[in-house]
Amino acid sequence: MNSTTTSAPVAPQVHLSPNQRAWMRFKRNRPAVIGGIALILLVLITIIWPLFSSPAIAKILPKQLTYSQEAISNAQFERPSANHWFGTDIHGRDLLTRIFYGARISLIVGAVGAFVSLIIGVSWGAIAGYVGGRTDNIMMRFVDIMYALPSIIFVIVLKSTFEKQLAGWLSKTFSPQTANYASMLFLFIGLGAVSWLTMARIVRGQVLSLRGRNFVEASRTLGASHARILWKHILPNIYGIIIVYLTLTVPAIILYESFLSYLGLGIQPPQASWGSLIAEAVQEINPIRIYWWLLVFPGAMLVSTLLALNFLGDGLRDAFDPRGNK
């Protein structure tokens, strides 16, 4: 109270919406902003990286940036040098290029998986919370049971059950090359399909508390349909929380993908993700020669991306939900 009365004469009273206030709080959180900027940069580099190896652009760039992903050379296991900044791998491929190609897959997995988990989690939680009663009870018991099942079997079962069918369908409908993407597609969907549980719980709790509020009652009295109430009145109030948990789901999924790829269940060669690059490096561990660069560079990329995402997520949570994390 005090601060508003003292500041009122100095500056004209500006009314800020809760979302605007959250944005103000977010901008003051330096690690979160840095994390966000770093992520945007990473995404941009990852998008334009493949362009570098096209002949027209390769001419004006230093050649260290223009190796193609598949180019196999005789320069096996070369240490990081002026030629290859991050060194080369077992087939003499440039590690820097491989890492940025790997970044594409790791980031897409994170984004698509989070999107799938968003769709399932929000609809599941919103319906359970809004309908309430026995429906809510059954739906949330189901979530409890899913928590008790190790999610890795879902990913594997989904993949192995439907992968061949999808590959066949893809090569028939589009071109034979697209069949290679079937396994990746299932990795995306599968990872999303197992990561929606927390989102559903949080959304359900929020919807449950908003359902009984006056503005919802009012619009119900005015004859608004259930879909309209959910979509226009309840969901806009929980966007903040949804965004926060979405940001925290992305690193979880990236991490999960790297584990799966490490175990040989995820991305298959010649495609690479950070996880599979690390797996390749681990296979080269031997007491005679140490190829540390194979491990350190993909690992560092993975760690810093996870750090950036987590700082961003924390910052967003502090901004949108100031009570939640003091």
Added chain:
Amino acid sequence: MYFLRRILQMIPVLLVVSFIGFMLLRAMPGNPFDSERKPATPEIERNLQAKFHLDESLWKQYLRYLGVVGDAYVNVSGVAPAETGRMQENDFFQTDSQPLSDAEKKEIIQLADQTYTDPAPVGTKRVFLIGKDSETLRTNAPVRTEDERVGYVEGRLKAKPNVAIVRLTQPDLVSAEVKASVKWAKSGLINGDLGPSLKYRNHTVNDIVKQCLPVSMTLGLLAFFFAMATGIPLGCYMALRRGEWGDYVGGFVAMLSFCIPSIVIAPLLILWLAVKLKILPIALWESPWHAILPTMVLGLYFSGRIARLMREGLSTTLNAEFITTARAKGVSESAILWKHAFRLAILPVLSYSGPLLADLLTGSFVVENIFQIPGLGVFFINSIFNKDYLMTVGLVLLYALLLLVINLLVDASYSLLDRRVRNE
């Protein structure tokens, strides 16, 4: 009462988990014998399928897994001396004590000769099994002595369904006196039997759990204590230095700890400590020295989370009114921290430690894989690949059970630490 109800509630959850797991895994294409050494003739495969009941309907398989549908088997303690060829008058087993007249025996032998025109192969022997309960025997049901399988049920006479034809594959293993009884096999979940492994056929899933769970548990508990021992002090330090440099540095360290995945830190530590400096073993699970690296790697991921929860809990508690009251009364800072605040501040850590412990006990697949530790994680991953579905479902159930039990224990300890929480 409350806890009794909670325990009873576990049963339906476990049932649903077993059902979902079972059906999902059986929905996968292929069968567990695909990866067998070729060439496996169709007949061998059919026999294997029959042995593990894969030829039955899914529903029946599931009920069998639960132990609702079971198998009768024949227990014999003696067999007439081995003879090959046609069946004879003394080749009768009776499972109940009604004596058979010679005319009846003759009739049965005649009927059997019509059905089984080929003589039993050399070294094996056909005998009859007669009795009311022999009707419960299905084709292929095992026949065994106390310690060995000696044959199987070949079929049943159509005209007299209470007469089962038994093929003894090892007639010499038992001798002289002839006694037989039909028994119901104790199997299935309700008897605590997780079934056979379809891949490692000399072992049951129970065997493998018995062998590997202690390893996973030791590793999990060690990592749990490592995470607690590093996370809690760091969290307390951060809470006491709130808003100062120590808090920010500590926060960064905590964040770093769960942003460095085990697949990155473990190989680096192996390269540095085991390969380069050679002060620790690279992998495997033999001496206490072998446990150091896996424990650190597995625990590290969680210590950051615990530190953050501890910081939350302690700084919230230190702002509570009863702490202000205690300060006003002149209680010393250390007494406030240890006697009053800590009990409540640890609650968020406690509620997180439930799923964490369950995760650590069974879910350390990746770490076990990196360090080649013979725990459950390896079997779990392999069983999914091999479509050894009984093993997978068994391990999933074990995981679910552990999760439920640990959560129950956490709730119980909640009411011990915080008297305001009543479990009703």
